[in-house]
Amino acid sequence: MTASKNKARIPVQKRSIETREKILNAAWELFAEKGYFKTNTNELAERAGIATGSFYGYFNNKKEVGIELMRRFYKEASEKALSNFYIQIGNNVAENLDTGRKLVRFIIKSLKESHAINPMLHKETTALILLDEDVRKISKEEDKKIITFLITFLQQYKQLIRVDDIEAAAIMLFRISDEIIHRIMINKEEIEEERLLGELEDMICSYLFITVT
Amino acid sequence: MTASKNKARIPVQKRSIETREKILNAAWELFAEKGYFKTNTNELAERAGIATGSFYGYFNNKKEVGIELMRRFYKEASEKALSNFYIQIGNNVAENLDTGRKLVRFIIKSLKESHAINPMLHKETTALILLDEDVRKISKEEDKKIITFLITFLQQYKQLIRVDDIEAAAIMLFRISDEIIHRIMINKEEIEEERLLGELEDMICSYLFITVT
Amino acid sequence: MTASKNKARIPVQKRSIETREKILNAAWELFAEKGYFKTNTNELAERAGIATGSFYGYFNNKKEVGIELMRRFYKEASEKALSNFYIQIGNNVAENLDTGRKLVRFIIKSLKESHAINPMLHKETTALILLDEDVRKISKEEDKKIITFLITFLQQYKQLIRVDDIEAAAIMLFRISDEIIHRIMINKEEIEEERLLGELEDMICSYLFITVT
Amino acid sequence: MTASKNKARIPVQKRSIETREKILNAAWELFAEKGYFKTNTNELAERAGIATGSFYGYFNNKKEVGIELMRRFYKEASEKALSNFYIQIGNNVAENLDTGRKLVRFIIKSLKESHAINPMLHKETTALILLDEDVRKISKEEDKKIITFLITFLQQYKQLIRVDDIEAAAIMLFRISDEIIHRIMINKEEIEEERLLGELEDMICSYLFITVT
DNA sequence: AATGAATGAGAATTCATTCAT
DNA sequence: TATGAATGAATTCTCATTCAT
Numbered sequence: 001m002t003a004s005k006n007k008a009r010i011p012v013q014k015r016s017i018e019t020r021e022k023i024l025n026a027a028w029e030l031f032a033e034k035g036y037f038k039t040n041t042n043e044l045a046e047r048a049g050i051a052t053g054s055f056y057g058y059f060n061n062k063k064e065v066g067i068e069l070m071r072r073f074y075k076e077a078s079e080k081a082l083s084n085f086y087i088q089i090g091n092n093v094a095e096n097l098d099t100g101r102k103l104v105r106f107i108i109k110s111l112k113e114s115h116a117i118n119p120m121l122h123k124e125t126t127a128l129i130l131l132d133e134d135v136r137k138i139s140k141e142e143d144k145k146i147i148t149f150l151i152t153f154l155q156q157y158k159q160l161i162r163v164d165d166i167e168a169a170a171i172m173l174f175r176i177s178d179e180i181i182h183r184i185m186i187n188k189e190e191i192e193e194e195r196l197l198g199e200l201e202d203m204i205c206s207y208l209f210i211t212v213t
Numbered sequence: 214m215t216a217s218k219n220k221a222r223i224p225v226q227k228r229s230i231e232t233r234e235k236i237l238n239a240a241w242e243l244f245a246e247k248g249y250f251k252t253n254t255n256e257l258a259e260r261a262g263i264a265t266g267s268f269y270g271y272f273n274n275k276k277e278v279g280i281e282l283m284r285r286f287y288k289e290a291s292e293k294a295l296s297n298f299y300i301q302i303g304n305n306v307a308e309n310l311d312t313g314r315k316l317v318r319f320i321i322k323s324l325k326e327s328h329a330i331n332p333m334l335h336k337e338t339t340a341l342i343l344l345d346e347d348v349r350k351i352s353k354e355e356d357k358k359i360i361t362f363l364i365t366f367l368q369q370y371k372q373l374i375r376v377d378d379i380e381a382a383a384i385m386l387f388r389i390s391d392e393i394i395h396r397i398m399i400n401k402e403e404i405e406e407e408r409l410l411g412e413l414e415d416m417i418c419s420y421l422f423i424t425v426t
Numbered sequence: 427m428t429a430s431k432n433k434a435r436i437p438v439q440k441r442s443i444e445t446r447e448k449i450l451n452a453a454w455e456l457f458a459e460k461g462y463f464k465t466n467t468n469e470l471a472e473r474a475g476i477a478t479g480s481f482y483g484y485f486n487n488k489k490e491v492g493i494e495l496m497r498r499f500y501k502e503a504s505e506k507a508l509s510n511f512y513i514q515i516g517n518n519v520a521e522n523l524d525t526g527r528k529l530v531r532f533i534i535k536s537l538k539e540s541h542a543i544n545p546m547l548h549k550e551t552t553a554l555i556l557l558d559e560d561v562r563k564i565s566k567e568e569d570k571k572i573i574t575f576l577i578t579f580l581q582q583y584k585q586l587i588r589v590d591d592i593e594a595a596a597i598m599l600f601r602i603s604d605e606i607i608h609r610i611m612i613n614k615e616e617i618e619e620e621r622l623l624g625e626l627e628d629m630i631c632s633y634l635f636i637t638v639t
Numbered sequence: 640m641t642a643s644k645n646k647a648r649i650p651v652q653k654r655s656i657e658t659r660e661k662i663l664n665a666a667w668e669l670f671a672e673k674g675y676f677k678t679n680t681n682e683l684a685e686r687a688g689i690a691t692g693s694f695y696g697y698f699n700n701k702k703e704v705g706i707e708l709m710r711r712f713y714k715e716a717s718e719k720a721l722s723n724f725y726i727q728i729g730n731n732v733a734e735n736l737d738t739g740r741k742l743v744r745f746i747i748k749s750l751k752e753s754h755a756i757n758p759m760l761h762k763e764t765t766a767l768i769l770l771d772e773d774v775r776k777i778s779k780e781e782d783k784k785i786i787t788f789l790i791t792f793l794q795q796y797k798q799l800i801r802v803d804d805i806e807a808a809a810i811m812l813f814r815i816s817d818e819i820i821h822r823i824m825i826n827k828e829e830i831e832e833e834r835l836l837g838e839l840e841d842m843i844c845s846y847l848f849i850t851v852t
Numbered sequence: 853a854a855t856g857a858a859t860g861a862g863a864a865t866t867c868a869t870t871c872a873t
Numbered sequence: 874t875a876t877g878a879a880t881g882a883a884t885t886c887t888c889a890t891t892c893a894t
Contacts, residue, residue, distance in 0.1 A: 441894090466885080467884075467885065467886080468883095468885090478885095478886085479886085479887075479888075481886095482887080488885085
């Protein structure tokens with residue numbers, strides 16, 4: 001079951017890679033339009049402009065597409081975040097509280113951007129994580145990467161930070177930011193985005209840093 | 214209104230109410246065992262000890278059972294929380310920070326207990342909220358109730374609280390606590406429960422209250 | 427795999443038994459017309475005058491129908507043979523060679539009749555036995571019954587029979603008669619049926635009985 | 640003629656003949672491992688070390704490979720039998736009963752060896768003969784050759800043989816020996832091989848020859 | 853009201869064969 | 874000639890819901 005037949009090719013030729021890409025793009029669109037569960041492999045193939053059977057030359061099933069897309073999602077989001085990060089904050093270790101707040105703001109902004117990439121897909125992915133063991137495993141791995149990054153990051157700010165348990169703090173930081181942004185994007189809390197994000201920022205800052213401005 | 218056939222009766226007779234109850238209990242069990250999606254109506258009926266067709270005398274479709282169950286879930290959780298609340302904290306307005314931290318601790322504990330009622334069902338419900346518009350609507354209503362309660366509650370603590378936007382604070386409080394507990398219950402973060410909950414408590418206290426002990 | 431889901435009902439009610447019978451009759455016809463492999467479950471349902479899904483209420487898959495049919499085939503054939511047997515030969519132990527030859531003739535005739543019931547189905551069943559482990563197992567059981575019967579039978583003729591190894595003789599008797607008849611029915615040997623059956627009779631008689639007339 | 644595209648070349652060049660051979664060897668292996676029906680053309684090509692499409696340069700379809708293999712099977716078996724035959728029995732016409740029994744023993748042994756070449760393949764071929772008209776035709780032709788040989792052969796033993804209808808006898812001889820050996824090889828009758836083969840020999844001898852030793 | 857058989861639209865997947873490169 | 878990606882009809886099986894009894 002786990003290590004199944006794996007009949008799907010690993011494409012190397014340009015044409016194959018393109019077809020694989022076509023499938024992923026179709027899935028990206030369709031999952032965003034109708035959601036993962038309401039999209040079937042036939043539609044997927046049709047939208048990709050290929051035959052039903054061709055789909056199975058590239059993926060063993062729909063879930064594999066979902067997982068690949070989730071991976072890309074994570075990758076795109078974290079790459080975007082990281083690249084922006086060094087532009088905005090720079091490589092220098094933060095020296096003052098202002099930088100601390102800037103940092104928090106930046107983290108929130110980055111996560112928000114990542115959610116904005118494809119909100120429906122993000123939502124579907126979140127559901128899939130809840131419903132499927134395999135998907136959950138992958139998402140955990142990816143989350144781990146982000147958290148690890150946050151840990152090393154927070155450690156650079158050590159002198160500013162009043163929290164002892166950096167690891168727990170990083171997890172907290174990631175989870176609550178992600179959750180609040182998720183709520184804003186999807187569930188449309190009956191409250192203005194700015195108010196909620198403002199409080200989120202305040203909360204994190206008051207938690208992380210010795211004095212709150 | 215227009216489209217809904219609504220053939221399911223609202224049972225008044227004792228026997229009917231019992232049958233309805235049997236269905237809900239069966240669903241509670243099965244959704245917990247295999248999840249909402251992997252349970253089919255035949256199993257549901259069988260477990261409830263009724264005929265397949267009889268199910269539709271009590272519910273218009275499978276989703277309705279899910280929604281009803283979710284409602285009960287919320288109700289059970291919040292009733293439990295509220296009843297415990299007044300026993301522990303009392304009706305008196307809090308007068309010191311100690312009470313503040315106690316309050317936070319209590320909220321966390323209550324939420325945790327609500328998650329513990331039926332973790333699998335909670336997970337499935339969460340997924341369903343993401344995937345289904347109707348379910349989402351109901352959950353919003355229920356969330357609203359909780360948030361409203363938290364707002365009135367926080368207002369009683371006004372003099373201890375440094376936050377201006379009580380409404381946003383209540384939402385934050387609810388969302389992040391719920392999320393962190395959810396992660397602990399389901400995803401098994403690679404961190405000890407106590408550490409994470411400790412930080413959560415700290416974070417909320419440092420955010421809500423003027424001075425952190 | 428072996429002891430699978432078994433979702434098919436075991437029908438008790440008259441209506442259910444009728445439907446099951448309709449499916450088996452449809453299969454009997456279709457397997458005879460187009461063969462087992464070229465018939466699919468949709469056709470089977472259609473011919474039976476039921477919906478596709480209904481089929482799966484009675485059988486878990488096509489193979490189950492095949493096995494059931496094979497069982498009936500065996501049963502019908504052996505019941506026919508046995509009932510005829512006592513009418514023709516009577517219950518008395520044979521006393522002369524004439525009875526011996528009569529017996530052989532009768533066995534051949536019975537087997538021939540069983541093949542004639544539904545030649546195509548018989549052919550398909552034979553193929554299925556070769557190709558499918560489960561089917562092979564069942565056919566072995568059924569064959570065993572026939573062979574056991576032949577053994578007890580030959581033992582009644584002991585004083586006429588020159589063969590020591592009655593068990594081996596019974597198996598031989600069954601297998602070669604079946605094979606020759608099968609060839610006549612299906613493969614249409616380029617030889618007249620009577621000639622071949624005549625030789626078969628001679629061969630068995632000269633093998634079994636002390637003197638050949 | 641009309642419908643057959645016959646695009647597969649008849650290879651003459653050494654390299655082409657080698658490729659064809661590679662395909663046949665792959666099929667020989669795979670059909671023996673998994674059977675004809677469970678082997679697909681992709682596997683076949685892969686095992687042969689060629690591209691999927693290339694397969695159709697050498698054979699018009701999968702069935703053709705099966706037929707070719709069956710032909711080789713027959714050829715290999717009969718060649719083996721024949722070559723051994725003249726070594727063991729010699730060209731001289733048999734002069735005594737001992738030679739008669741020797742002959743029978745030899746025929747049985749030869750058939751047994753032919754079954755032993757590749758039992759699984761033999762089984763699959765037998766099924767294919769039952770299921771496919773074309774395959775059946777070819778097998779009939781090949782069987783005819785064997786039977787013809789047996790006829791000429793038995794005629795050489797005329798003075799020892801009590802049977803009038805030599806043709807029918809030859810067919811009988813072939814069919815029953817083949818069947819019994821087939822049962823021994825594949826179906827594993829619940830009886831020791833030696834017992835069954837011993838009876839087979841006895842039966843044929845008592846049938847063919849005037850006096851049984 | 854209860855029963856449980858019947859429905860039938862779907863969905864996933866396979867694979868012999870073709871065809872563009 | 875060789876390649877291997879593409880084809881798409883075909884097949885199996887599921888399940889929420891309906892309906893005759």
